[in-house]
Amino acid sequence: MDKFGMNSQTEHWHAKYVGTGNPDISKHEWFVNQHRDTLAYYASDNSLAAFISIAEGESIARTKYNMLQRMQQPCGHAPRSSGTDS
């Protein structure tokens, strides 16, 4: 198809990298991706996790666990009405 065109790699990227977006993405989806990326980053970066745990008054392990748990549904349910909110 179009070798260099706009959409040549889009599908490949979507398959390979979950967080990539597309022109039809909804606001909710985009923010879920952002949150997951952020939480994953917090949980994987030790000094950041230590910073947050001090601020929250929790142990580091608890903080990391919380982050991982929150990754399941970082922004709550998707809004019901589709199409109006994006």
Place this chain on the structure above:
Amino acid sequence: MQGAQKLTAEIKYDTDLYETGDKLSDYDQTMEINSTGDAVQVKPGRFGYTAPQAFIDELRGAEPAESADPFKELQRSRGISRIIADNESEYEKRRHGRSVGGAETESYAETLKRAQLENEKAELISKIQKAEQEAGEKSQRKRRWDQTPAHVEATPGGSTKRRNRWDETPKVAGGFDETPRVSGGFGETPRRSRWDETPKVSGFGETPKVSGGFGETPRRSRWDETPAATQIGESKAGGAAAAALVEDPRNAYMSDDELDALLPSEGYTIMEAPSSYVPIRTPARKLMATPGPMQGTGGFHIPEAGSSVQVEAELTREVPGIGALPFFKQDDMQHFGKLLDGQSEEEMDAEEKKEREILRLLLKIKNGTPAMRKVAMRQMAERARGYGAAAIFNQILPLFLAASLEEQERHLLVKVVDRVMMRLGPLVRPFVRRLLTVIEPMLVSADSYARAEGSEIISNLSKAAGLAAMVATMRPDIDHADEYVRNATSRAFAVVASALGIPAVLPFVRAVCGSKKSWQARHTGMRIVQQTAEVVGAGVLPHLRGLVGCVAAGLGDEQQRVRSASALALAALAEASAPYGIEAFDEVVKPLWQGIRQHRGRGLAAFLKAIGFVIPLMDAEYAGYYTREVLPVLVREFQAPDDAMKTVVLRVVRQCVGAGGVDAALVRAEVVPPFFAAFWVRRLALDRRSARHVIETTVELAAKVGGRDVVARLVGDLKDEAEALRRMAMQAVTQIAAAHGVLDVDGRLEEQLVDGVLYAFQEQGEADHVMLDGFGAVVGGLGERAKPYLQQITSALLWRLNNQSPATRQQAADAVARIAAVMRVCGEDELLGRIGTMLYEYLGEEYPEVLGSILGALRAVVDVIGVTDMRPPIGDLLPRLTPILKNRHEKVQENCIDLVGRIADRGAEFVPAREWMRSCFSLLDLLHAHKKAIRRAAVSTFGYIAKAIGPQDVLATLLNNLKVQDRQNRVCTTVAIAIVAETCAPFTVLPVLLNEYRVPELNVQNGVLKSVAFLFEYIGSMGRDYVNAVAPLLEDALVDRDLVHRQQAAAAISHMALGVAGTANEEPVLHLLNLLWPNVFETSPHSILAVLQGIESSRLCLGAGRIMMYTLQGLFHPARKVREVYWRIYNMMYIGAQPAMVAFYPAIDEPASSYARSELDYIL
């Protein structure tokens, strides 16, 4: 910044000449969208050439017709036949005898019954024939010695002459049931067997009494069932005759004009053709018709230009509904004639319309131009389900059997079948049998591409139709009387096994191998295993035990052929699974062992082969034991007259000797002497393939017993009278010297070796690389020890350099190139100097091949002596080389530029600057050489020269060259400029470049931009000192109307930003990014790619946060086009620097949502 404004606003060159005040007014106001053109193609603008639109359109329209394969016509005119039937071997021709199979509705039981009947019939026929032949032989026995039996000669086709029994190699099993191996390698020579001749037909001629006994019809039926309905021998002649019919105007039908002139006009009326009349469309029947008496023309006449006959021949290329085809063969008439009958499709029913549609698509695919073919192929695949399997295959399958089918056409048809099959899936089942009948012969073909294609399609077929359908279809063929059919079936089955997995087919194969009913079935079973091992390779390992179990019982079979096939299957399995899996072979080692003692001849060959492949799998200890045991048999069989046996023996020797645990002393004593006596003979050297086997085995032996012993036996053959044997010995010596060196060769043997090599080198008849390689390998291997012989070698070479024959001179020069290093090692500088002077004198050589070699030799000499000590001095040498640079021959160019580059690199100071400038001009020509190596050498030579004489003059030459039309030349020039800048530091070049950009010419400006891009690519982080210097230039380019300007500027920015990342140059890069960003909406593929790359590189320099700010503007833009681009940039950034983005995601403060990321607000 100010400079840029000046460039755009103030500078106007020669306005009276260009007649334009505004720099940009002549550009196209619209950009060509979706252009797939080249990156720097000249836009129809100010300085490009142009033509009226009508002419351009006309040229565009004419293009597809030009794109038909030009080689086809060429091949036809040279008489190279690509017709498959013409190039088939006798064995392959047997495919024509196969019946295509019964109706699709035939049940499995009926099929089986029919197959059985056919088998019985064939058996009966063969019995009768055997009796017949024996009777014939008995009566003629007396004359066997002095003349060939007359009745054998009498085959009516004349194409298959039976070989005299006495001059063919004796074979033991003989006759009827042999398969020629196609896959080369370890194969035996294809043999003709009785089935290959056309005995059926010949039988009628000679012995009418016998054949009368069972009548003609039953016989005929087997051989004549093909739809073509012609014997193969005839079809060739038929094709030729058909062609002649078309070509010869005397045989053509009379035109209406001719008839009008011939017949009286009154008294006759022209009748309408009756409505029931249908024109004959089978050319075969036309052929049978007696040619009319000389019509129209009597004897010779001068053909009129554009006579009606010729016009008609041309017109057949026009097919209604398709248009012009590149060619339309006479044979196509048979299949596609329907399309030409001129009936309108309005009144046809749907079925008939569909048939015509399919025919049209097929014709387009088969005979059309590539563009037509592509479209038709896609349509065929898309509509396959709509047409249905029956409608499609009923048209395709007969095409496969056409007598004049060419390789290319078959390839296309196979492709169609493949595509259609993919769409149809299980719907192909009713056609499996017929498809197999036409595809299986490809598996037996001598052409490896055909084999690969055939196995791919059968593999797809088996996936589409499923195992059950495949097994049911092939089952009747497994014990078919015709060996050809069984062979093809076994190959097809192996492909099915590899496609559907060995475990799926293993039960069936096991049952076939154990068949009690017929030995043919067992034989085929063994072969299926053998072919499977060859197809699957190491993939047999998990199922090795099962497969060995299938064939193991066959070793003790009552039928000799089954035993052989079983042993061959084991050999193939062992070869495929090497070096693993000896456990699986445990049970067969003993029977194999016994088989070697019990068998003789062909059977023995198979068993030996199996043992030979099993031994390398064993532990060293066992391998040594078995090798010791098998050696006496092998040595005995050295004497075997059979070629096949020889090949096997050589292979087994190689395997056994290569395996661990074999004592070198044993091999030296037991194997080497008889081996050399039996195999190093002139007769074997004449046959290329057996010579190769002998050489490989010899090298393997040398690895075992040491090169010295083997070389000692070979030196005699190096001076043999027969050239072939000398070549063979030379090849062996070369390989031994290359693999093991000649360190162990000493004293007398060394002398003999050099003497032999020199003799063989000098006495060679045909000059090729064999002798040269051997010469180089031996002299190179001797190293310092070659010193005593160098005097002699040099004088021989010098004499040969002066030889009359160009091939000899070329070879001598090549030899010099190879031994120059050794001469230096031996301290023979004076000899080298002599050779150098000699070569210098021969630079006037007129044969380009020879001149190229001489230049190569000179280069080698310069390399080892060094430029300072070179005789003749470099200052004399280079002026001679400059004119040679203009030579058009590729080899000369390459060697010459290499030599010049080397001199420029190491000894530029020996040559005056004026001379270097001269070579600069010659070098420009080399920039449009075809070979990339030449262009690269030329470009880097510019760098060396610039370093030697300073960049100014070289740059002036190069910048002038930017004005040329040829794109490749310009591109190379820009690369050369960048290299000059790199070698002489950018500050010497950039001012000149910046100045050159002011020339109001598209090519020059683009060239400058491209040079800047390359320059920043080459100098990397050194670019941090030049960012501010080029920023105005890039600014100007980025706001230029011309797309290519912006594209090149984007490329330059991308290289620059990559180089200066982390060197505190954010400000200018950000400034350029601001100018770059508006280009994200470019649609031309090269431009958008360059722009996106520029942004990506800027991200590395500026950080993801900055780019994020830009991106956020358009991620949720109402226009989809905008969102698409912005999301692509976002994704690029996400993949490249996801963690860096975490801190920059937009903070959102919607009270109701849970989108806030509160952790970022924590403050301790």
